[in-house]
Amino acid sequence: MTIRISAPSSANRGDVIELKAMIQHDMESGYRRDQYGRPITRDILKYFECHYNGEIVFRAELFPGIAANPFLSFYTTATESGTLLFRWIDQNGQTWEEQALLEVT
């Protein structure tokens, strides 16, 4: 599962920074059928979280209406140097993570 993250490596304290995240996932809606007409079982990412030094600063609950290979962009305020952790959780509880380091001056 390939993940792409866009986050600045440094920011001034108080800056509002844009964070972007994209992950390779079919987001199988459960409404499609295969070539034999059988329904394809739903298989989606259910939650996305962004933790900033351990604190959740953004969270999204996702439904089948989110496009395949989910793309998200959102903002947070740079408060202190540390780690941004991006986590996806699928409908079965399996998780995928990626981190980015942020230096705040």
Place this chain on the structure above:
Amino acid sequence: MSGKQHASTLPGLRRRALLKGALAVTGAAYLPASIAAPEDVDAAVAELFGSRTPQPGKVTVKIPPISENGYSVPLSVKVDSPMTAQNHVVRIAVFAEENPIALVANFELGQRAGKASIQSRIRMGGSQRIRAVAEMSDGSLWSGYAFSIVTLAACVV
């Protein structure tokens, strides 16, 4: 009576036979809509926010006016808010009025976001209004919407 009607509706029957053929050809494109009816969007809003009624305003939804494909439509939602400790957005929920599940995503943010603005890509089961409802820290609800026409592809495979 039935014989008479049959004779008089022959063009209609022909048309229906044609339609049947055409629908068979295009079946794949309509799959999401054809195996799941749209959900009542007002009920979906009520399920998430209870009896509170969103007021129009403060929420700007952007999607392209014409989408050449409903599988990945760029969406942006911005909410007019100072994003201070006293006054900020806590939630932005996105609803698609013609999708089998009206709720598309439920974004939770807080004062630390600094800016109440999100972007994503969504699925649209046909031309429709996309509605976003923002919940403020004082409990008030605001909503906005945008419309997109999902066009039909040239060739259906």
Place this chain on the structure above:
Amino acid sequence: MLSRLKISSAKANAMKLLIALIVFGTSLSALGQVQSQFYDKPDLDRSLVRSGTDFLTESTRQMQKDSFGNPGLLWVDQGKALFEDDTSTVSCDSCHEDRLTGVFAKYPKHDVELNKLTNIEGQINQCRTQHQALQPLKYESTTLLSLTAYIASQSRGMPYSVTVDGGVKEYFDRGREYFFTRRGQLNLACTQCHDDNWGRMLRGDRVSQGHSNAYPAYRLEWQTMGSLHRRIADCDVGVRAAPFASGSPEYLELELYLAWRSANLPIESPGVRR
């Protein structure tokens, strides 16, 4: 009676499609059907060549241009990691230190050893079996798509520079013949849409010139990355013809013709298409 005339817009659109396809198919096919399936005419005027990007809506164009959010970049990233992967065998980049910059633009080409036309997918599989002791990869597998997309991205911005004469001419001629041959229940040749009618509307879409320079591409309809051969198969199915297999000689020859036909268009892979 009145109620019978009320038909839903979806059905009306379906009916319009049927009529459009019948008119489009039969009117164009009326002349040549009896004499020959080969629709003989000149190639696309090279001064008029335009990328498929020009026929997309602005939002799809933006998605391709987005240096972060182009979804095809997920496959390119994965391809780069695979290119450098030396956990089980010698990595691609240990031989190809130049990261195969500009190499994609020269394919398909004649493989002297195998004495056949080969595209990048075929070349990857040959490297795997000959030099890496690995199994060949299947078309549309994530691994083959990722490697192909990464190698294609290393030629991004360059035009194709395929050889079409000498020993390759017979492949090229057959690829050209494919493009100009009517096929399927709609009895349409590629040229009838992509040379004769590009720029015109077919239902909600503007017909493109059918260039290959975006592939492997992320197609919205597929909701995933896909190969050029998958795209060609979709066109064949679109005219209700039995498609050939990905990697078949027919599609390789057509790929060669398409690469030549796109003249100086820059390679855009990973493209985003509708």
